[in-house]
Amino acid sequence: MIELSGVTATYPGASAPVLRDVDLTVERGELLLVVGATGSGKSTLLATLTGRFPHTTGGELRGSVRVAGRDTRTHRPRDLADVVGVVGQDPEATFVTGTVEEELAYTLEQLGVPSTAMRTRVEAVLDQLGLARLRATPLDALSGGEQQRVAIGAVLTAHPQVLVMDEPTSALDPAAAEDVLAAVHRLVHDLGLTVVLAEHRIERVAGLADRVALVEGGTVRVGTPAEVLPGYRGAPPVVRLGELAGWSPVPVTVREARRQAPDLVARLGPAPARVTHAGEQVLTASRLSVRHGAVEAVRSVDLSLRRGEVVALMGRNGAGKSSLMWALQGTGRRHGGRVRLLPDGVDPAGLSPAAARARLALLPQPASDLLYLPDVAAECRAADDGVARGRTRAELDALVPGVPDDAHPRDLSEGQRLALALAVQLAAEPGIALLDEPTRGLDADAKTALAARLRGIAEESRTVVVATHDVEFAAVVADRVLLMADGEVVADGAAHEVLTSTPLLAPQVATVLPGSGALTVADVAERLAEVAP
Amino acid sequence: MTTTAERVAPAAVLRPGRALHPLAWWAWALALAAALSRVTNPVGVLLLAAAVVVVVLACRGDDRWGRAFRGYLVLAGVVVAVRVVFHALVGLDGGGPVLLDLPGVALPTWAGGIDLLGPVRLTGLLHALYGGLALGTLLLCFGAANSLSDPVRALRALPAALHPLGTAVVVAVTVAPRLVTSFARVRRAQRLRGVAPTGRRGVQATVVPVLGDALDHALALAASMDSRGYARSDRPSRGVGAALTVALLAAVVGTYGLLDAQAPSWLGAPMLVGGAVVAVAAGAAAGRRSRRTRYRPDPWGWRETAVAVCGVLAAVLALTDPVLRQTGLPGPPPLSWQALAAAVVAAVPALLRVRSGER
Structure with a gap:
């Protein structure tokens, strides 16, 4: 179905190619998972399949790419529209029409499909993806998961043979991500669709993939998940757990891992008693409410933050996490309740922006909203305003060393850009740092660096609140988890309690090793080192 | 999912008959x-x-x-x-x-x-x-x-000849609110940095991220439309463009003829009518060249x-x-x-x- 032979891809003005001499064959009906760090050439590989490289992006392509028998050299993306469906990370950015039904029909209109056939195909897709009740809904009234399913449906109506998806679940909460992946899984089974899917967070997808293509430094290694994933830094926790425990074959899914787990559970023994070492309170909020029009985003929330803890704020998209953070910081709207910074009891809403920055910082989502200057050095200088010179650069180096001074913030990788924005916000050394979805789009290394820095901040007796959908990240970084639903805090407790309370929130290690109290592979390694003589 | 459906369905259900x-x-x-x-x-x-x-x-x-x-x-x-x-x-x-x-x-x-x-x-x-x-x-x-x-x-x-114009308007209608929210979001974010929203620096701090965002969005939308076959069935013709230019010129001259009492009479209404005929013919020709179809076109009944x-x-x-x-x-x-x-x-x-x- 897809045949790449001897593909070398070079962007205009680049000194070295992004992809070097890549050979890859994907069979009909196969689900190929593409993994790799940011900048490894993963997106370029996908772009060669859709014809966007080089037709849209520019650049030089050597070798040949054939998709469903068509050479992308002679076929522009629009000429592939009937065989290749493309789904991106942000569905909202790709919508062309106003309602679900029209969006599903758009490709068909462009392809000149007769209107009777169009009608049947749209109805079929509405059923396949469970969108029938939403047919007349305006696209902007849909939730994130629904939007992504509409984006998939909009390319499915054209009856493509290949579906190319670039991080389709990275912006979704766990439930919505499951929803979208279940839909993809069904399509592969029912329609025999060939799917090429790139993703950073692969815990949920790895089990669905027939093969995995690991893109590293411009080359591609392909094999079954159990062959390729061991040793890869972004591998799901079960794979790393399997490696640690010496299981063979290495499990890829939680189900496979469970079968081999009993021995390890016995070796680890029962969960050890945990000592909580949180310090005194640094912030209290009482009866905090936020409304957006008729929607009550935050309903009378009481909460307190303590010195030296990392709190993960979790919950569905739209549960009120961002509104709560903005209200705590004081810049966001607040319709009731009060927030007091301790020990002096000051309300951050009453502080000037400059003064507030030194007490509690908020990293918004997207973090790039903060950046506006032409290069990294200028951003750092601007952020040093009112604090010691070089503070921002030092923060940046602590997080990601070696970001060039003269780079434009927009040209940085996702991880570097986040690091820069975070450094800007942390330069004034606030006692409390609030981070809104910082892990979106980060690869494994960037996430590890971020987790290490957040732990570091907590060890300096400062407080971190991080909103995230990434269960594994929360398991690594958080002491305490706040779970929000419909504007209310529905669970507030130690990470190991809240994260194991519902299956959807449970990290893989906790699911595989129930009762052991371990949440991450690092926990298991530490415990094994203790029990081993 | 169900909440959205329940929220939106009544409007479609209560509306009597189909829309004209x-x-x-x-x-x-x-x-x-x-x-x-x-x-x-x-x-x-x-x-x-x-x-x-x-x-x-x-x-x-x-x-x-x-x-x-x-x-x-x-x-x-x-x-x-x-x-x-x-x-x-x-x-x-x-x-x-x-x-x-x-x-x-x-x-x-x-x-x-x-x-x-x-x-x-x-x-x-x-x-x-x-x-x-x-x-x-x-x-x-x-x-x-x-x-x-x-x-x-x-x-x-x-008519099909005006399809690109229609698409542009629809995209603008959906992008405009996005631009407004993007503007508000960036201003709010900049306040977190302690940048005052006024003055040269404040304007730069708002405009640069908003424009960057809008450009990214435009590129993503263009790539998506391309991959979904936009403009695939058009075979552009120079004849149609030339005819539309002629029609436009005729409209200008005809309007002048109508407004200026001293202008010869053939310069007024005949010129306008002639221009309109050329425009309609060019539109029809362009429509025939396009193989695009329409989903659920609104029927014209009694x-x-x-x-x-x-x-x-x-x-x-x-x-x-x-x-x-x-x-x-x-x-x-x-x-x-x-x-x-x-x-x-x-x-x-x-x-x-x-x-x-x-x-």
Whole structure:
């Protein structure tokens, strides 16, 4: 179905190619998972399949790419529209029409499909993806998961043979991500669709993939998940757990891992008693409410933050996490309740922006909203305003060393850009740092660096609140988890309690090793080192 | 998922019958607007305005377009008020008994020597009121067309040659709110950094991320449209472009010919008509070259024809009645059976709609 032979891809003005001499064959009906760090050439590989490289992006392509028998050299993306469906990370950015039904029909209109056939195909897709009740809904009234399913449906109506998806679940909460992946899984089974899917967070997808293509430094290694994933830094926790425990074959899914787990559970023994070492309170909020029009985003929330803890704020998209953070910081709207910074009891809403920055910082989502200057050095200088010179650069180096001074913030990788924005916000050394979805789009290394820095901040007796959908990240970084639903805090407790309370929130290690109290592979390694003589 | 469905479904379910073809409403509204441009008789104007309001109230859907009609009503009221207030402020007195004796203020000659305020007389005031009413009602006609038909659907009904234009408008309609939210989001984010939202630095801090965001969005949208086959079935032709240019030039020359009394007569109407013929022919040719199809095109049935005919008939009745072009000032406005008939005919679509909903 897809045949790449001897593909070398070079962007205009680049000194070295992004992809070097890549050979890859994907069979009909196969689900190929593409993994790799940011900048490894993963997106370029996908772009060669859709014809966007080089037709849209520019650049030089050597070798040949054939998709469903068509050479992308002679076929522009629009000429592939009937065989290749493309789904991106942000569905909202790709919508062309106003309602679900029209969006599903758009490709068909462009392809000149007769209107009777169009009608049947749209109805079929509405059923396949469970969108029938939403047919007349305006696209902007849909939730994130629904939007992504509409984006998939909009390319499915054209009856493509290949579906190319670039991080389709990275912006979704766990439930919505499951929803979208279940839909993809069904399509592969029912329609025999060939799917090429790139993703950073692969815990949920790895089990669905027939093969995995690991893109590293411009080359591609392909094999079954159990062959390729061991040793890869972004591998799901079960794979790393399997490696640690010496299981063979290495499990890829939680189900496979469970079968081999009993021995390890016995070796680890029962969960050890945990000592909580949180310090005194640094912030209290009482009866905090936020409304957006008729929607009550935050309903009378009481909460307190303590010195030296990392709190993960979790919950569905739209549960009120961002509104709560903005209200705590004081810049966001607040319709009731009060927030007091301790020990002096000051309300951050009453502080000037400059003064507030030194007490509690908020990293918004997207973090790039903060950046506006032409290069990294200028951003750092601007952020040093009112604090010691070089503070921002030092923060940046602590997080990601070696970001060039003269780079434009927009040209940085996702991880570097986040690091820069975070450094800007942390330069004034606030006692409390609030981070809104910082892990979106980060690869494994960037996430590890971020987790290490957040732990570091907590060890300096400062407080971190991080909103995230990434269960594994929360398991690594958080002491305490706040779970929000419909504007209310529905669970507030130690990470190991809240994260194991519902299956959807449970990290893989906790699911595989129930009762052991371990949440991450690092926990298991530490415990094994203790029990081993 | 279910919440969205429940939130949105009622509007679609409660709406009686299917929506009429948008161009039917536009034909009805434009015919009435054409008639109103010549009607000065206030009774006639008010009767037609009432007909428009009745039809909109009976036929509008419960969507944002339908709800926007209130805005047009307010706007029409503002037009009438402005007209009357300006008459009192700078208008000529126009005769009749004095209603309000305001002190006059003579502006100095360098300001044009205009007399402000002064006595307000009945005839002049009524004249201004009638003029305002006619203008406000004209505006209501356009508001009615916009409220009764989704503008996006109306654009979809345009000939194939205008498809790119329609797409551009639809994209703009969806992008504009996104730009506004992006602007608000960035300003809020910059406050977190301690950047004051004013001054050169503040403007730069807002504009740069917003524009960057908008450009990223535009590129993503373009790539997506390309991958979904946009413009795939077009085989661009130089002939069509040239013909459209000729038609445009003919329109310019023809308009000049009509407006300039000294211009030779062949330069006016014939030029305009000729230009229109070329434009239609080029559009049809471009339409034939495109293999694009339309999903669920709005069908044109007897109800559409009836609505359009009602509009045209009402316009003909209004335009052929000399009484409707008399204001009757300084006396009361004259009345005629034809004015009443025009309004009744214009309001017929309201009945039509109700009946179709019951079926």
